[in-house]
Amino acid sequence: MEYVLQTAELTKRYRHFTALNGLNMSVPRGSIYGLVGRNGAGKTTLIRLICGLQAPTAGTYTLYGRKHTDRDIDRSRRRMGAVVETPSIYLDMSAQDNLKQQYRVLGLPSFEGIPELLALVGLENAGKKKARHFSLGMKQRLGIAVALAGDPDFLVLDEPVNGLDPQGIIEIRELILRLNRERQITVLISSHILDELSRLATHYGFIDGGRMVKEISAAELEAACRKCVRLTVTDTAALARVLDGMGAEYKILDGETADVYQKIPVSRLTAALSAEGCELTDMQERDESLESYFVSLVGGGRNG
Amino acid sequence: MADLLRAGFARLWRAPIFWLGVAFMAGWGGLVCHSAYDGSQYGIVYFMGDLCRYHCIVTVFLPAVFCALFLGTEYDHGTIRNKLIAGKSRPAVYLTSLILSLAACFLMLGAYFLPVVCVGPFVTEGLGTTPGTLALIVIGELLMAAALCALCTLGSLLISRKAVLAVTLLLAVLAGLAVGGYLEGRLQEPEFHQVIMMNEEGEPAIASDRENPSYLRGREREVYQFAADFLPMGQALLYNFDMAVHPAAMCLYSLLILTASTAGGLLAFRRKDLK
Numbered sequence: 001m002e003y004v005l006q007t008a009e010l011t012k013r014y015r016h017f018t019a020l021n022g023l024n025m026s027v028p029r030g031s032i033y034g035l036v037g038r039n040g041a042g043k044t045t046l047i048r049l050i051c052g053l054q055a056p057t058a059g060t061y062t063l064y065g066r067k068h069t070d071r072d073i074d075r076s077r078r079r080m081g082a083v084v085e086t087p088s089i090y091l092d093m094s095a096q097d098n099l100k101q102q103y104r105v106l107g108l109p110s111f112e113g114i115p116e117l118l119a120l121v122g123l124e125n126a127g128k129k130k131a132r133h134f135s136l137g138m139k140q141r142l143g144i145a146v147a148l149a150g151d152p153d154f155l156v157l158d159e160p161v162n163g164l165d166p167q168g169i170i171e172i173r174e175l176i177l178r179l180n181r182e183r184q185i186t187v188l189i190s191s192h193i194l195d196e197l198s199r200l201a202t203h204y205g206f207i208d209g210g211r212m213v214k215e216i217s218a219a220e221l222e223a224a225c226r227k228c229v230r231l232t233v234t235d236t237a238a239l240a241r242v243l244d245g246m247g248a249e250y251k252i253l254d255g256e257t258a259d260v261y262q263k264i265p266v267s268r269l270t271a272a273l274s275a276e277g278c279e280l281t282d283m284q285e286r287d288e289s290l291e292s293y294f295v296s297l298v299g300g301g302r303n304g
Numbered sequence: 305m306a307d308l309l310r311a312g313f314a315r316l317w318r319a320p321i322f323w324l325g326v327a328f329m330a331g332w333g334g335l336v337c338h339s340a341y342d343g344s345q346y347g348i349v350y351f352m353g354d355l356c357r358y359h360c361i362v363t364v365f366l367p368a369v370f371c372a373l374f375l376g377t378e379y380d381h382g383t384i385r386n387k388l389i390a391g392k393s394r395p396a397v398y399l400t401s402l403i404l405s406l407a408a409c410f411l412m413l414g415a416y417f418l419p420v421v422c423v424g425p426f427v428t429e430g431l432g433t434t435p436g437t438l439a440l441i442v443i444g445e446l447l448m449a450a451a452l453c454a455l456c457t458l459g460s461l462l463i464s465r466k467a468v469l470a471v472t473l474l475l476a477v478l479a480g481l482a483v484g485g486y487l488e489g490r491l492q493e494p495e496f497h498q499v500i501m502m503n504e505e506g507e508p509a510i511a512s513d514r515e516n517p518s519y520l521r522g523r524e525r526e527v528y529q530f531a532a533d534f535l536p537m538g539q540a541l542l543y544n545f546d547m548a549v550h551p552a553a554m555c556l557y558s559l560l561i562l563t564a565s566t567a568g569g570l571l572a573f574r575r576k577d578l579k
Contacts, residue, residue: 104311105392
């Protein structure tokens with residue numbers, strides 16, 4: 001698999017506080033990578049590092065195959081756009097002037113692409129209105145448009161739906177999906193709004209205490225979170241024979257437990273197990289969401 | 305860096321604070337010329353040399369105000385991040401900021417000198433000094449402004465909160481003027497006080513000179529003179545009140561401040577954690 005971004009033992013310390021503690025992660029090309037973690041888990045610090053706003057204390061990261069210490073890392077950075085925390089826009093300029101300014105910074109020869117970019121983020125009718133008078137959603141979309149000015153193929157978004165109303169959240173979600181599907185832009189998106197993230201992400205990285213707790217694809221997560229009945233029995237070999245006989249889809253987890261991914265008639269199951277000399281000791285319906293998966297990974301003790 | 309400069313100047317031309325500064329300095333130049341004209345009506349003689357130095361007290365505020373409001377916005381609105389994320393190097397961002405503040409400050413000074421050069425010859429009685437000395441003084445004033453721009457740029461790129469930056473820069477200018485004023489005051493102390501004693505009729509009878517204990521002598525005087533010559537606010541007061549005795553050395557000190565603060569600023573900005 002080809003990776004846009006890879007980190008190795010990435011560490012960032014601020015005096016006596018360790019924000020990132022040997023973090024390892026890999027963002028596959030073409031993915032929407034959801035970075036999940038509590039407030040203070042290290043998400044924004046990680047984004048600041050990969051954007052070149054801060055330098056790591058230890059460890060490395062690689063952007064498009066170039067290490068962050070390479071002299072030509074700036075060439076990799078030109079292929080990325082980012083909105084870190086708040087949208088970086090001149091509040092005393094219109095949407096169009098903000099984009100012109102970023103075009104100049106990037107050294108682009110003409111402003112031809114600006115109308116298309118404004119249309120892409122739904123700001124084509126913003127006119128001469130100053131960004132200061134924009135709604136939060138409009139500012140966020142303008143921030144994304146500025147990040148897209150250099151036609152990047154890696155977009156980093158830090159909490160892009162924070163503080164948005166439901167309509168704004170839908171607009172940002174649709175925009176991110178469109179950028180990923182139509183322009184094949186790889187997106188790294190940090191959020192603690194898990195429900196929203198679960199509608200977007202193709203890959204997840206769960207981060208806690210500055211460390212990567214788990215990286216998992218959406219397909220794997222879906223399998224892990226799939227609605228199932230967890231059975232605890234005295235003999236899983238006997239259980240397997242019975243479930244095979246019933247034509248049920250299942251997964252043996254260990255010598256005593258198994259997950260069954262469909263509804264099964266309980267009385268028939270217990271009778272069949274009894275005939276095999278096996279006893280059903282526990283039966284629980286499981287319906288795990290991204291949220292409960294996250295809590296099971298990092299624990300729910302502290303305020304998220 | 306050419307891209308950053310193009311973007312920076314495009315923003316500068318649209319910045320109200322820049323045009324406000326230009327208008328203010330042009331107005332100040334006009335006012336100085338008008339004062340010279342008024343004075344000439346009452347027999348007070350002004351020279352071009354006077355008109356060329358009456359801006360210094362105001363000039364020290366220009367870089368502070370401009371940097372706080374124009375460069376400070378880059379942190380305040382977070383737009384400095386766009387440049388770094390787009391792959392622009394930190395030295396390029398720093399040097400662009402310095403060039404912009406120098407350009408803005410010189411253009412504002414240009415706005416002051418425009419009425420002085422156009423109207424000044426008609427309301428003054430010549431240069432008042434040799435052309436060479438006047439040129440050295442004007443160059444010294446420009447270098448003093450450049451040194452201040454470098455110091456204010458340093459502050460603007462190391463202090464990320466706009467309000468803190470504005471307060472810091474203005475307080476630094478005021479503190480600098482206070483220190484400069486104290487230095488000038490001590491240097492201007494007379495060496496002797498004339499003591500006049502009255503006789504019984506109340507008429508001055510015995511006049512003698514007594515040593516002034518506050519007068520600076522020897523090494524101490526050299527240190528005070530050096531501090532006044534070296535510090536930009538001290539220079540501003542020396543130029544403004546026509547007390548500059550080492551104009552060539554003052555030019556060198558300004559160049560030294562400009563170079564050292566830029567080198568230090570580049571190093572510090574390279575290591576700064578941006579949010």
